[in-house]
Amino acid sequence: MIGNNFDTLIKIVRAGGTIDRQWSTENKTKVAYRFEKYRTVINASNVVGIVEGTDKKDEYVFVTAHYDHLGMRNGLIYYGADDDGSGTVAVIQMAEAFQKAANEGNRPRRTIVFMTVSGEEKGLWGSEYYSDHPFYSLDKTTVNLNIDMIGRVDTERTSADTLNYVYVIGHDKISSDLPVINEGANNKYTKLVFDYKFDDPNDQNRIFFRSDHYNFAKKGVPILFFYDGML
Numbered sequence: 001m002i003g004n005n006f007d008t009l010i011k012i013v014r015a016g017g018t019i020d021r022q023w024s025t026e027n028k029t030k031v032a033y034r035f036e037k038y039r040t041v042i043n044a045s046n047v048v049g050i051v052e053g054t055d056k057k058d059e060y061v062f063v064t065a066h067y068d069h070l071g072m073r074n075g076l077i078y079y080g081a082d083d084d085g086s087g088t089v090a091v092i093q094m095a096e097a098f099q100k101a102a103n104e105g106n107r108p109r110r111t112i113v114f115m116t117v118s119g120e121e122k123g124l125w126g127s128e129y130y131s132d133h134p135f136y137s138l139d140k141t142t143v144n145l146n147i148d149m150i151g152r153v154d155t156e157r158t159s160a161d162t163l164n165y166v167y168v169i170g171h172d173k174i175s176s177d178l179p180v181i182n183e184g185a186n187n188k189y190t191k192l193v194f195d196y197k198f199d200d201p202n203d204q205n206r207i208f209f210r211s212d213h214y215n216f217a218k219k220g221v222p223i224l225f226f227y228d229g230m231l
């Protein structure tokens with residue numbers, strides 16, 4: 001395609017020069033393509049644990065995080081401790097706490113579904129699969145609380161009084177009740193600083209679209225996404 005000018009062009013590029021239109025030529029030639037398409041089927045799982053509710057047990061609160069990361073690239077293992085081992089551990093800890101409470105006679109009113117999903121890094125696959133094949137009606141799924149990357153502190157936060165924070169995303173996009181419930185519970189118990197700087201779907205980082213809650217939001221399920229930022 002570059003033709004006889006190839007060596008000259010390489011010299012220009014190596015010398016730090018630029019290649020502009022004067023080098024473009026038009027040639028007509030026949031080209032043959034040969035390609036083969038491969039398809040590899042790999043099985044992955046979403047892992048689900050349930051704590052059954054009481055008077056509203058036919059409504060479902062989903063708590064999610066993704067347990068996959070990037071795997072191995074060029075001999076390097078990408079462990080994903082923050083993304084999203086941190087969220088996965090949070091889901092497991094909450095499942096344990098809610099089960100302990102249930103054992104002691106303190107069940108939640110709604111059924112809580114703790115779901116860790118796979119394939120997030122490939123394009124939110126696990127949550128997409130679930131939202132296309134839900135085993136509880138999505139109409140009865142009152143909220144998805146998704147957690148992704150809560151294992152470190154945003155580099156913009158440097159002093160002690162700014163560290164006790166979490167970014168909250170999507171809080172008022174589908175339900176107007178949810179912001180009130182979320183703020184209320186936080187003011188009463190957790191007392192974190194809620195930072196809404198990534199909340200706007202039009203934010204250039206597009207965080208609203210970038211983790212598993214999005215597949216619930218797409219189907220009309222209210223979502224809250226909790227996140228501590230990227231380096």
Ligand SMILES: [Zn+2]
Pocket residue numbers: 066083084120148149211
């Ligand atoms: Zn992630």
